[in-house]
Amino acid sequence: MRTYKELFELISKHIAETSYGAEPRELYEPINYMMSLGGKRLRPVTTLMACNMFDEEIEKAIPAALAIEMFHNFTLVHDDIMDNAPLRRGKETIYKKWNMPIAILSGDLMMIKATESLCKTETSDIIKLLKKFNDIATKVCEGQQIDMNFESRNDVSHNEYINMISLKTAVLLGGALQIGALIGGANEEDAGHLYEFGKNTGIAFQVQDDILDSFGDAGKTGKKTGGDIAADKKTLLLIELLAAAHKDDKKLLQELMNEIDDDKKITGILQLYHKYKVKEFAEAEKEKYLQLAYRHFNKVNVNADRKSILKQTAEELMSRTS
């Protein structure tokens, strides 16, 4: 069994060696730039990890792992335009470094290259993999649209929120595992349990992100605590507060959301979070999805020693404080 570090190095090498094309350079330079920005490479690593759970020959999952990383980066490039985001992993976004048309077009091409890479998988049933991949890609687009719709709404329900983060981010982690498992020879049932494991872990992970943003240690996260609050982001915390607050506190919350002094706004809303114990609620939610994830994980029909690395990876992800 390969470790995260070994798989990370393997996929990083392949990403660095992948040639997307050269001319016109205005199109290919942004793709190379984006793909070299780095990060944890969580999705492609877990694709390899899921394959490795069923097969020692993990090289055959490389094209699919690359496809998933390219697809993920394509969504980031286009999301950055939609969100008008200046930075990505501490570097300028394509949209800012080049321009909007180039960001649209290089993103488009990354999506095409993702499918192209997946098609290089040596398998007897490429259609099955493509179907899973396209289903997930569809869901990710739907999640992004739902997230954008939330911006202008103040009545987002708990279930709507969980559905949105499930589509926008969690299903891709599920799909990364599922596709890797299928390439490794897993049957539909085991691959399905890994999909559910990845999806539910992904939801828990996103809830944890919400918690850390408001309650994390700025020294560890490297981000100003309360960034989501300042930006009026519809996090699970805010949604729960909106649902739980009594009439007077709801009025106070509305006033605080209109407050222009960010420090006052963050302090005030954090007090309401404490009063209504939304952190505890969110942590219970996170725990619920983690339990659900492990229920599926335990049903995957392979020896415990073949599961240990993926389990350890998930535990490390969930114990982070930054």
Next chain:
Amino acid sequence: MRTYKELFELISKHIAETSYGAEPRELYEPINYMMSLGGKRLRPVTTLMACNMFDEEIEKAIPAALAIEMFHNFTLVHDDIMDNAPLRRGKETIYKKWNMPIAILSGDLMMIKATESLCKTETSDIIKLLKKFNDIATKVCEGQQIDMNFESRNDVSHNEYINMISLKTAVLLGGALQIGALIGGANEEDAGHLYEFGKNTGIAFQVQDDILDSFGDAGKTGKKTGGDIAADKKTLLLIELLAAAHKDDKKLLQELMNEIDDDKKITGILQLYHKYKVKEFAEAEKEKYLQLAYRHFNKVNVNADRKSILKQTAEELMSRTS
């Protein structure tokens, strides 16, 4: 053999019956809107026509024909953002009717749905079709980028221009025919000749577009003659004039290009077009690519009666005056 009209009606029915999805409606309404705007449906019809050249059962080429039409519409949606275009087929563009993020995202999803549709083709070699499809999609993106690069250049060469229109528009017509032929059971050689036929016809078609814009009868084209001239578009005519004009005329051309009165500008540049016979040159170019197209067409190894409808379609396209 089915006629254009029969194939047009068949594909129109399938386009109208295709369900892309429902929720979130902000994402699916624009897709349904775009796909229902109509047009000649030239690309999917020719996919069916190429299949029909080798096989009477054309239903099996429907998913691929739909894929090509969805892909084409995806490129239009994103191009309209990049070009800041308000209208498409006389209706508001998605970008204008909704907004930029929705146009990006619904375009993305149309690309995904295109691949999804192609994957529904019943064939023993789906990888071959996907490879052709992704190659063409890559070329179309490259062509769009090269076209955008031209905007800030005054030294575009004849060959660069032909390469750009080949990538941006002509290869898709070639690919539509090639993929249809392969689904119909054509061998690689015949499918390759049909690709070249489509590509070269596409180039001729684009050159004709350039000619009609400057020399067409406004009453027939429905567009103001000289639109390209007014917009400083790098057409084959302008590129040839820039290459052929003597020193004084080059200076005059530069002055005319800076002229703010559109009528003066158009009249002046048209005079230079006449002086340097660029229309005649462009017509000879168009003829050259048509000849090249027919050379490949004639090499397709099927009976003449199976080729007649495609030939007639190409002739009708090229004899249009609007």
